[in-house]
Amino acid sequence: MIDSIYIAWKYVGFNKVRTATLVACITLISFLPVSLQLLLEESERQLLSRAVVTPLVIGAKGSSLDLVMNTLYFGDEVPELIDMGASDRIWDTGLAVPIPVYVRFQARGQPIVGTSLDYFDFRGLKIREGRMIALLGECVVGKKVAGRLDLKPGDSLVSSPETLFDLAGVYPLKMKVVGVLEKSHTSDDLAVFVDLKTAWVIQGLGHGHEDVTKTKDTTVILKRTDNNVAASAKLFHYAEITEENLGSFHFHGDLSVYPITAVIAVPHDTKSGTILRGRYLSKEEALQIVKPEEVIDGLLQNIFRIKNVLDAVISVVALATILALILVFALSLRLRQREIQTIFKIGCSRMTIARLLTAEIALILLMGGALCIALVFLVDQFSNDLVRALFIR
Amino acid sequence: MIRIHHLGFHYREGEFRLTMPEFTVAGSEKVAVIGPSGSGKTTLLNLIAGIITPTEGDVTVADVQVSNLNDRERRDFRITNIGFVFQDFELLDYLNVLDNILHPYRITGALQLDREVRTRAVSLAQEMGIGDKLKRAANDLSHGEKQRAAICRALLPRPKLILADEATGNLDPANKTRILDLLFRSVEDHDATLLAVTHDHELLDRFDRVVDFQDFHGGEAG
Numbered sequence: 001m002i003d004s005i006y007i008a009w010k011y012v013g014f015n016k017v018r019t020a021t022l023v024a025c026i027t028l029i030s031f032l033p034v035s036l037q038l039l040l041e042e043s044e045r046q047l048l049s050r051a052v053v054t055p056l057v058i059g060a061k062g063s064s065l066d067l068v069m070n071t072l073y074f075g076d077e078v079p080e081l082i083d084m085g086a087s088d089r090i091w092d093t094g095l096a097v098p099i100p101v102y103v104r105f106q107a108r109g110q111p112i113v114g115t116s117l118d119y120f121d122f123r124g125l126k127i128r129e130g131r132m133i134a135l136l137g138e139c140v141v142g143k144k145v146a147g148r149l150d151l152k153p154g155d156s157l158v159s160s161p162e163t164l165f166d167l168a169g170v171y172p173l174k175m176k177v178v179g180v181l182e183k184s185h186t187s188d189d190l191a192v193f194v195d196l197k198t199a200w201v202i203q204g205l206g207h208g209h210e211d212v213t214k215t216k217d218t219t220v221i222l223k224r225t226d227n228n229v230a231a232s233a234k235l236f237h238y239a240e241i242t243e244e245n246l247g248s249f250h251f252h253g254d255l256s257v258y259p260i261t262a263v264i265a266v267p268h269d270t271k272s273g274t275i276l277r278g279r280y281l282s283k284e285e286a287l288q289i290v291k292p293e294e295v296i297d298g299l300l301q302n303i304f305r306i307k308n309v310l311d312a313v314i315s316v317v318a319l320a321t322i323l324a325l326i327l328v329f330a331l332s333l334r335l336r337q338r339e340i341q342t343i344f345k346i347g348c349s350r351m352t353i354a355r356l357l358t359a360e361i362a363l364i365l366l367m368g369g370a371l372c373i374a375l376v377f378l379v380d381q382f383s384n385d386l387v388r389a390l391f392i393r
Numbered sequence: 394m395i396r397i398h399h400l401g402f403h404y405r406e407g408e409f410r411l412t413m414p415e416f417t418v419a420g421s422e423k424v425a426v427i428g429p430s431g432s433g434k435t436t437l438l439n440l441i442a443g444i445i446t447p448t449e450g451d452v453t454v455a456d457v458q459v460s461n462l463n464d465r466e467r468r469d470f471r472i473t474n475i476g477f478v479f480q481d482f483e484l485l486d487y488l489n490v491l492d493n494i495l496h497p498y499r500i501t502g503a504l505q506l507d508r509e510v511r512t513r514a515v516s517l518a519q520e521m522g523i524g525d526k527l528k529r530a531a532n533d534l535s536h537g538e539k540q541r542a543a544i545c546r547a548l549l550p551r552p553k554l555i556l557a558d559e560a561t562g563n564l565d566p567a568n569k570t571r572i573l574d575l576l577f578r579s580v581e582d583h584d585a586t587l588l589a590v591t592h593d594h595e596l597l598d599r600f601d602r603v604v605d606f607q608d609f610h611g612g613e614a615g
Contacts, residue, residue: 003499003506007488014487342483345444346546347472348500349465356500 026368114199130179137241401449428606476547
């Protein structure tokens with residue numbers, strides 16, 4: 001048997017292009033359905049597990065899927081903004097604990113999540129290194145963000161401008177990394193968490209600048225009265241919040257009208273949740289309340305419907321490929337009749353010839369199988385990111 | 394070495410008929426078989442080797458009645474007692490020269506491939522002048538070198554009988570003589586018997602005996 005494998009190995013090694021083509025065919029027809037199944041199972045696990053533990057999400061009326069994807073998985077599609085008053089309104093009902101979420105900005109490709117400290121308790125997130133955010137301008141990062149961007153407590157992270165061409169838009173804010181979260185195997189691993197006020201500073205709604213009453217540069221002052229000083233755009237704005245300039249940061253106007261993307265509502269019990277849902281049923285209501293589990297369930301049903309179609313397509317392609325492979329082997333056998341006759345003349349039995357050919361087919365199947373396993377292993381390793389790339393971003 | 398008695402053979406389809414009342418080849422004899430294409434020269438070699446079985450009569454090689462053996466016995470007998478040299482060398486292009494020479498040992502349980510056989514294969518190749526080409530692919534060899542490798546393959550199991558089917562048919566004149574010299578010398582060194590089908594009448598005087606198939610039906614040409 002070892003001799004048969006040796007000869008078969010030499011044959012498949014000599015016919016490299018043919019072997020590579022056959023191995024590629026076998027790998028593809030086995031890898032595609034397996035990896036698809038793996039990705040769908042992972043997507044189901046990732047999407048559903050997070051949705052199930054998030055009771056209710058309140059946001060602007062519109063796509064409930066966008067709202068859930070942005071609030072739970074920090075997807076790129078930002079829903080229409082609502083104001084912070086929506087969170088206060090839930091608090092006032094006494095039916096649920098509101099957790100405001102503002103997911104709009106990014107830092108080096110990672111979503112910045114502006115939220116309250118309740119979020120960390122709600123998600124059960126623990127600090128692995130450093131400490132929790134305490135001051136304006138501080139952030140804690142998910143485990144994967146820390147790994148990808150090589151961040152540790154004490155480092156800085158600069159928020160990304162929304163667009164390079166909007167000179168009047170959001171200026172980057174240099175944030176201080178004060179902590180790294182424990183790995184949670186959820187979207188939280190991929191996020192940069194800041195306090196809501198820091199998110200508003202990133203947006204430019206809160207800012208810090210040099211004291212106009214003390215500046216010596218007269219060109220900065222547009223108008224000075226007894227109780228007011230108007231400054232020009234030349235006034236220096238801080239792009240980093242430090243202990244020295246922290247006191248100069250301030251917000252204009254009522255914070256309850258400041259924007260957020262959604263509110264996660266954690267009802268005290270089922271009854272409270274039902275009552276709360278009822279309060280958002282009115283047609284005049286500008287907000288919607290959704291149960292993420294229902295939204296994700298609908299999404300998964302659509303995904304699995306598409307998967308069924310894909311399965312059928314893959315089955316047909318696989319059948320065609322298998323038939324093509326059989327044809328290739330049959331033609332190859334025909335082309336090798338002379339070789340087979342020669343070794344038969346030398347004294348080889350038909351059984352040995354069959355064993356040689358079987359060994360060749362087995363080797364090709366093994367190589368295809370091994371390559372498929374390696375690829376599936378790779379997909380498994382990166383399934384988290386792949387699911388995010390395929391279904392969330 | 395070879396004794397054929399009242400041999401008759403025909404394929405299931407077609408007109409071809411081979412009849413051979415008596416034919417003998419003595420041990421260590423070198424016999425050439427000549428005759429026009431389609432007269433049955435290759436069929437005779439196949440009958441002697443037990444690749445096909447006669448419809449009448451019997452074939453005895455080295456005191457073994459080949460025609461009476463079953464399939465497996467014929468195969469084992471063939472691989473241990475008969476060496477084949479083909480016109481087109483029939484080396485496997487996906488094996489190197491050494492693996493081609495050792496090939497009979499890898500395709501049957503009747504021969505055991507061990508270190509002694511490997512050593513013998515190397516020294517046989519050296520004798521044939523291809524000792525430095527053992528790791529080369531069979532396709533990289535010249536026609537002459539390929540036939541030398543094929544002769545090594547045929548001789549390695551120390552067969553009692555060498556059947557050569559147009560062994561020099563694809564070689565240029567210089568190589569023909571050289572290969573035939575090597576074949577004859579190897580056959581003599583190994584005390585084997587040679588039965589060679591050839592179309593090359595220039596080489597006939599080097600054989601001990603020549604059998605003309607054209608006159609065969611009942612007689613032998615000398």
